[in-house]
Amino acid sequence: MSEFSNITIIGLGLIGSSIARAVREYLPDVNVVGFDADEDIRTRAGSLGFCHQIAETAGASVAAADLIILCVPVGKMGVVAADIAADLPETAIISDVGSSKASVAKAILKAIPSANLVPAHPVSGTEKSGPEAGFATLFKDRWCIITPLADTDETAVKKVSAFWEALGSNIEIMEIEHHDMVLAITSHLPHLIAYSIVGTASDLEDVTRSEVIKYSAGGFRDFTRIAASDPTMWRDVFLANKDAVLEMLQRFSEDLSALQRAIRWDKGDDLHELFTKTRAVRRRIIEEGQDDAAPDFGRSHD
Amino acid sequence: MSEFSNITIIGLGLIGSSIARAVREYLPDVNVVGFDADEDIRTRAGSLGFCHQIAETAGASVAAADLIILCVPVGKMGVVAADIAADLPETAIISDVGSSKASVAKAILKAIPSANLVPAHPVSGTEKSGPEAGFATLFKDRWCIITPLADTDETAVKKVSAFWEALGSNIEIMEIEHHDMVLAITSHLPHLIAYSIVGTASDLEDVTRSEVIKYSAGGFRDFTRIAASDPTMWRDVFLANKDAVLEMLQRFSEDLSALQRAIRWDKGDDLHELFTKTRAVRRRIIEEGQDDAAPDFGRSHD
Numbered sequence: 180m181s182e183f184s185n186i187t188i189i190g191l192g193l194i195g196s197s198i199a200r201a202v203r204e205y206l207p208d209v210n211v212v213g214f215d216a217d218e219d220i221r222t223r224a225g226s227l228g229f230c231h232q233i234a235e236t237a238g239a240s241v242a243a244a245d246l247i248i249l250c251v252p253v254g255k256m257g258v259v260a261a262d263i264a265a266d267l268p269e270t271a272i273i274s275d276v277g278s279s280k281a282s283v284a285k286a287i288l289k290a291i292p293s294a295n296l297v298p299a300h301p302v303s304g305t306e307k308s309g310p311e312a313g314f315a316t317l318f319k320d321r322w323c324i325i326t327p328l329a330d331t332d333e334t335a336v337k338k339v340s341a342f343w344e345a346l347g348s349n350i351e352i353m354e355i356e357h358h359d360m361v362l363a364i365t366s367h368l369p370h371l372i373a374y375s376i377v378g379t380a381s382d383l384e385d386v387t388r389s390e391v392i393k394y395s396a397g398g399f400r401d402f403t404r405i406a407a408s409d410p411t412m413w414r415d416v417f418l419a420n421k422d423a424v425l426e427m428l429q430r431f432s433e434d435l436s437a438l439q440r441a442i443r444w445d446k447g448d449d450l451h452e453l454f455t456k457t458r459a460v461r462r463r464i465i466e467e468g469q470d471d472a473a474p475d476f477g478r479s480h481d
Numbered sequence: 482m483s484e485f486s487n488i489t490i491i492g493l494g495l496i497g498s499s500i501a502r503a504v505r506e507y508l509p510d511v512n513v514v515g516f517d518a519d520e521d522i523r524t525r526a527g528s529l530g531f532c533h534q535i536a537e538t539a540g541a542s543v544a545a546a547d548l549i550i551l552c553v554p555v556g557k558m559g560v561v562a563a564d565i566a567a568d569l570p571e572t573a574i575i576s577d578v579g580s581s582k583a584s585v586a587k588a589i590l591k592a593i594p595s596a597n598l599v600p601a602h603p604v605s606g607t608e609k610s611g612p613e614a615g616f617a618t619l620f621k622d623r624w625c626i627i628t629p630l631a632d633t634d635e636t637a638v639k640k641v642s643a644f645w646e647a648l649g650s651n652i653e654i655m656e657i658e659h660h661d662m663v664l665a666i667t668s669h670l671p672h673l674i675a676y677s678i679v680g681t682a683s684d685l686e687d688v689t690r691s692e693v694i695k696y697s698a699g700g701f702r703d704f705t706r707i708a709a710s711d712p713t714m715w716r717d718v719f720l721a722n723k724d725a726v727l728e729m730l731q732r733f734s735e736d737l738s739a740l741q742r743a744i745r746w747d748k749g750d751d752l753h754e755l756f757t758k759t760r761a762v763r764r765r766i767i768e769e770g771q772d773d774a775a776p777d778f779g780r781s782h783d
Contacts, residue, residue, distance in 0.1 A: 254749075278699070302699050305776035306763070316782040321698055351695075361688050364681070366699025371740060372674060373700075377759040379666070379729070379736045386663050392765050393653075396623055397580070397604050397668025398675075398707050400772045405700050407763035410756035417744050417752060427681070428741055432734070434681045438673060439730055442719045447556075450719060454712035457679040461608070461709035463694050470702045474607035476778035480618040 181206045181345065182338040183272075187244040189237060189259055191215040191224040192409070193304060194276050195250030196313030199229040201346040204315040214240035215310075216251075216259075224310045238266035246342065249275040249287070254415035257286030264291045272335045274299050278362060278412075279420035280326045280355045295332055297339040298355065300324045300362070301348060308409040319347035320468065326355040363423035368431060370413055371424065373406040401476075483508045483647065484640040485574075489546040491539060491561055493517040493526040494711070495606060496578050497552030498615030501531040503648040506617040516542035517612075518553075518561075526612045540568035548644065551577040551589070556717035559588030566593045574637045576601050580664060580714075581722035582628045582657045597634055599641040600657065602626045602664070603650060610711040621649035622770065628657040665725035670733060672715055673726065675708040703778075 186202060188195045191213050199211050213230035214237055215221050225233045234240030241247050241263045251259050256275055267273075274297045277283040284298045303321035305312065323343040327336050340350045353361070380391045380399065391399065417424055441449045465472045488504060490497045493515050501513050515532035516539055517523050527535045536542030543549050543565045553561050558577055569575075576599045579585040586600045605623035607614065625645040629638050642652045655663070682693045682701065693701065719726055743751040767774045 302696050304699075307776045312776065314782065319782055322696060324696070357687075361692050361696055362699060364685060364688055365693055365696040365701045368681075369678065369700035369704055372678060372737070373703075374756055374759050375737045375740050376671065376674060376733055377762050378755050379670075379733045381758060381762060382736075383666060383732070385659075386666055388762075388765075390663050391667055392762070392769055392771060394604050394624060394626070394663055394667040395766050395771045397606075397664060398671035399667045400766050401675075401703055401707055402671055403759070403763040403766055403772070404778060405703055406756075406759040408756075408760075410753050410760065413756055414749050414752040418747055418749060421744055424744060425741065428737070430685075431678055431681045432737065432741075434684075435674070435677045435730070435734065438677050439727065439734075442723055442726060445720055447716050447720060450716040451712050453680050454676055454708075454710075454715055456683060457676050457705070457708040458710075458712065460679050460683060460690075460694070461705040463690075464697050464702050464705055467694055469694060469697045470705070471780055474609045474614065476706060476780070478773055478778070480616065480621055 181209045182341050183209060183246040185210045185212065185244045185246075187212045187214065187240045187247045188230070188250055189214050189240060189247065189263070190250035191220050191310045192250065193308055193312045194301070195248070196224065196227070196229055196310040197315065197317040198248060198250065198276075198346070200313055200315040201318060203229060205345050205347070212240050212244065220310055227310055229310075229313070237262040241271065242266050242268070244268065244271050246339075247271055247273050249273065252412045252415040253277040253279050253283050253419040256283045257290050260287040260290035260294070267291065271295065272297055272339065274339050276301055277419070278366060278416050280358050282419040284326075284328060284355065295335055296328070297331060297335050298326045298328070299339055299343065300326070300358065301343065302366070304408075306404050306407040316347065318343065321348055322351055323348035324351045324353050324358055326353050326358045328355060359420050359423045363420055363427045367416055367420055367424050368427045370405050370408060371417065371428065372431070373402040374413070376402050377406040483511045484643050485511060485548040487512045487514065487546045487548075489514045489516065489542045489549045490532070490552055491516050491542060491549065491565070492552035493522050493612045494552065495610050495614045496603070496619075497550070498526065498529070498531055498612040499617065499619040500550060500552065500578075500648070502615055502617040503620060505531060507647050507649070514542050514546065522612055529612055531612075531615070539564040543573065544568050544570070546570065546573050548641075549573055549575050551575070554714045554717040555579040555581050555585050555721040558585045559592050562589040562592035562596070569593065573597065574599055574640065576641050578603055579721070580668060580718045582660050584721045586630060586657065597637055598630070599633060599637050600628045600630070601641055601645065602628070602660065603645065604668070606710075608706050608709040618649065620645065623650055624653055625650035626653045626655050626660055628655050628660045630657060661722050661725045665722055665729045669718055669722055669726050670729045672707050672710060673719060673730065674733070675704040676715070678704050679708040
């Protein structure tokens with residue numbers, strides 16, 4: 180049983196198409212309408228068949244909806260909200276899946292001041308993009324963080340929570356500014372660093388790119404997975420969560436400088452102490468079921 | 482058919498115990514003697530049974546060997562070489578598996594000036610440590626880099642190459658200083674950055690460690706794998722390959738500062754351009770069989 184009868188998903192990439200597939204799988208009575216501003220993606224989504232209907236305009240897609248989920252890059256949320264404003268049913272709840280919440284909520288409310296908005300963030304994904312990359316179990320056993328604003332309707336929060344629980348997620352309610360700080364360290368900074376080191380490795384004069392690729396099993400390849408994530412999505416995230424990202428980046432740079440100094444001055448004990456501490460963090464992530472324990476991420480050695 | 486009849490492995494952790502297991506599997510006629518300075522590890526290795534004999538002293542372990550492979554942390558290579566110097570058969574070949582080659586070769590040759598040394602580096606491993614963590618296929622389809630010195634015996638290089646090929650590795654012969662530069666970027670810098678960001682995330686005041694662990698699926702957990710690697714091994718690697726590591730770290734810091742500036746000044750196009758380039762690097766790593774194509778490292782979503 181769902182709290183909603185007609186769900187509209189705008190933006191049919193990895194996340195949007197996974198939500199559609201999950202609704203079809205876990206909430207089979209719900210009607211799913213999809214829309215994407217890109218005509219090619221609309222066509223591909225139509226062939227893949229994970230929505231009951233693909234609408235031809237943003238406005239048409241929301242006309243009968245009781246829940247609309249915006250799954251576009253965070254820099255586009257305001258634009259899409261403006262596109263649907265005129266056709267939005269008065270009682271419909273709007274939600275989104277942006278990885279940065281405060282600036283997105285602001286942009287949506289600027290376009291639709293009366294919006295019944297419940298900002299949400301499913302903390303899951305893969306490095307793949309596009310409607311072909313989605314799958315119904317993407318959100319299973321992962322956290323979905325809901326970040327109500329001071330005046331957000333509590334009933335709407337409950338309904339959106341129940342929706343994500345039906346898709347297999349665990350719910351956490353979090354203050355919106357705190358969310359942006361937590362994600363800056365757990366997600367945005369790791370992506371930024373991964374993009375950066377892969378860039379550094381590509382630009383060397385003394386070591387060829389072929390060598391970097393050939394010997395990447397020494398550690399480098401672990402960074403390339405998240406550095407293969409969607410460029411538009413991530414450009415928008417860094418700009419939308421600028422303050423928290425720059426703050427975390429500053430702290431990281433200071434810590435890295437301290438490590439650099441420890442190496443330069445042969446402070447082996449300082450290095451050993453840090454490396455022992457980080458090992459314990461990995462252990463807890465595995466204990467709490469947030470990663471697999473298989474060595475080497477379970478890569479095949481056969 | 483092996484080029485060697487009696488192989489001694491000193492240091493019975495992940496790599497040493499994997500070599501022993503691989504020899505038993507792929508070169509069943511070869512006798513394998515093992516030694517570890519740690520009595521507890523000798524006992525555990527004895528129970529695991531991957532060597533024909535476990536010797537009680539370093540000297541006794543090499544007395545009948547025609548190939549000795551040193552698998553200890555790079556900071557210990559010189560000490561171990563000194564320990565075996567008196568008992569070393571004159572015709573025996575010494576090799577090692579250190580991740581940093583120039584300083585290791587220097588340390589071994591200082592202890593045994595007449596050593597018939599063939600420095601080698603199998604580019605493979607997991608984040609696990611100890612004799613229990615090893616397995617016979619660890620080196621399969623991975624590169625083994627051999628870094629001869631100017632006066633290294635060519636026949637010995639051929640024999641050591643054939644040995645690693647028998648274990649399933651592909652061989653690359655590389656100039657020793659160049660090796661240390663290539664590994665600084667493909668392996669040492671990634672480990673240093675992973676240790677550093679996991680440290681930064683552990684030390685925040687506004688975001689708790691529990692939150693970091695809970696939401697690590699957003700990207701952070703990818704870094705924690707290599708930040709769980711053996712602390713002693715990695716402390717030694719950074720100190721042993723100090724110059725190349727500091728050089729790569731300097732380049733990385735400059736590139737990261739440029740990204741920081743692009744975010745601060747809303748240079749979205751610059752970000753997008755870099756993020757598109759890094760995606761292509763991932764594609765090549767997968768095409769060349771250095772990583773699996775499965776999204777999310779093949780982690781289970783069911």
